[in-house]
Amino acid sequence: AQSVTQPDIHITVSEGASLELRCNYSYGATPYLFWYVQSPGQGLQLLLKYFSGDTLVQGIKGFEAEFKRSQSSFNLRKPSVHWSDAAEYFCAVGPYSGAGSYQLTFGKGTKLSVIP
Amino acid sequence: DTEVTQTPKHLVMGMTNKKSLKCEQHMGHRAMYWYKQKAKKPPELMFVYSYEKLSINESVPSRFSPECPNSSLLNLHLHALQPEDSALYLCASSQEFRGQYNEQFFGPGTRLTVL
Numbered sequence: 503a504q505s506v507t508q509p510d511i512h513i514t515v516s517e518g519a520s521l522e523l524r525c526n527y528s529y530g531a532t533p534y535l536f537w538y539v540q541s542p543g544q545g546l547q548l549l550l551k552y553f554s555g556d557t558l559v560q561g562i563k564g565f566e567a568e569f570k571r572s573q574s575s576f577n578l579r580k581p582s583v584h585w586s587d588a589a590e591y592f593c594a595v596g597p598y599s600g601a602g603s604y605q606l607t608f609g610k611g612t613k614l615s616v617i618p
Numbered sequence: 619d620t621e622v623t624q625t626p627k628h629l630v631m632g633m634t635n636k637k638s639l640k641c642e643q644h645m646g647h648r649a650m651y652w653y654k655q656k657a658k659k660p661p662e663l664m665f666v667y668s669y670e671k672l673s674i675n676e677s678v679p680s681r682f683s684p685e686c687p688n689s690s691l692l693n694l695h696l697h698a699l700q701p702e703d704s705a706l707y708l709c710a711s712s713q714e715f716r717g718q719y720n721e722q723f724f725g726p727g728t729r730l731t732v733l
Contacts, residue, residue, distance in 0.1 A: 536721060545622075545708055545724040546661070592660055605674060606722065608660035 504529040504595050506609035514615040515583050523578040523612050525593035535576045536594040536606070537567055546592065552576060563587070588616045621645075622725035624709050630731045633699060639728045641692040641709030650692040651722065652684060653708040661708055667692060699732045706730075 505528045515521055527533055534553055538546040550561025557569040567578045576593060590613050596606040622643045631637050641650065649668045653661035666674035667686040681703075683695040692709055706729055710722040 538724075543706070543727075543729065545624075545726040546710075547724070548721045551721050605663060605666065606661075608662075611658075611660055 504533070504607050506593050506595050506607055508591075508593055508609035508612050510612045511610070512613045512615065514617060516617045517585050518582050521578075521580045521583045521587070521614070523591050523593075523614070525576045525578065525609060526574050527576060527593070527595045528574065529595055533576075533595045535567075535569060536596075537561065537565070537576070537578050538592045538594060538608075540590045540592065540611075542589075549578070549591075583614075583616055585616045585618060588614055590614070622709055622711055622723050624707075624725040624728050626728060627726070628729045628731075630733065631696065631699065632733050633701070635699075636695070636697045638696065639694040639707055639709075639730075641694075641725055642690055643711040643723070644690055645711065645713065645723065646689075647711035647713040647723070648689060649712045650686060651710040651712075652692070652694050653710065655706040655708055655727070657705075665694075696730075699730075701732050704730055704732045 507526045509524050536551045537549040539549050540546050549565045550559045550567055552559050552569045559567050565578060565580050567576055569576050590611045592611045593609040594606045625640045629637060651666050652664040654664050655661045663676050664678045665684045670686045670689060681698050685693040685695060706727045708727045709725040712722045713720050
């Protein structure tokens with residue numbers, strides 16, 4: 503069974519500082535990996551995804567992530583954080599279930615706070 | 619239209635009530651999902667529908683009854699819920715394209731409170 507570990511429950515950074523959120527996964531085959539962001543009381547928005555190919559993935563809002571198979575990691579980075587980035591961030595992995603459906607497993611999330 | 623809509627936004631119900639949550643998408647996606655999210659926890663998969671057929675049921679209690687009347691609509695019927703069922707219920711959809719999975723699009727959720 504697949505699993506996702508996000509080691510940091512809560513991270514606080516200053517506005518303008520760089521950010522790295524960690525994600526480690528356990529999965530038997532080549533994983534499909536995702537980062538989602540959730541603002542309080544809202545649904546989830548996809549930041550970026552990795553299916554195959556280039557291991558450095560660019561996403562929305564200036565985020566990027568790097569897939570490292572040897573370390574089973576998919577860490578999320580942003581060079582300069584904005585106050586609006588404060589939210590909960592979820593890493594997810596999932597196998598293809600067939601017929602267009604997917605079975606995502608989420609990490610416990612990392613809450614990002616931004617200091618002005 | 620790249621949106622998943624959910625109604626209602628908020629729902630308060632008693633333990634003897636019957637209510638339904640509704641989810642709609644017009645992106646032509648053929649897979650639709652229900653997730654349950656408790657406060658400060660990640661979403662947990664409840665059900666997956668693929669081509670209007672239930673393909674995954676993650677051992678969800680029978681007081682939750684999903685229904686997919688057509689390819690755009692997904693319902694979750696609620697009956698005799700418990701206070702511990704209070705949570706944010708999220709709907710999502712996705713589409714296969716040339717044998718490849720595409721990401722799940724999530725709706726804003728329905729905040730359910732069971733009294």
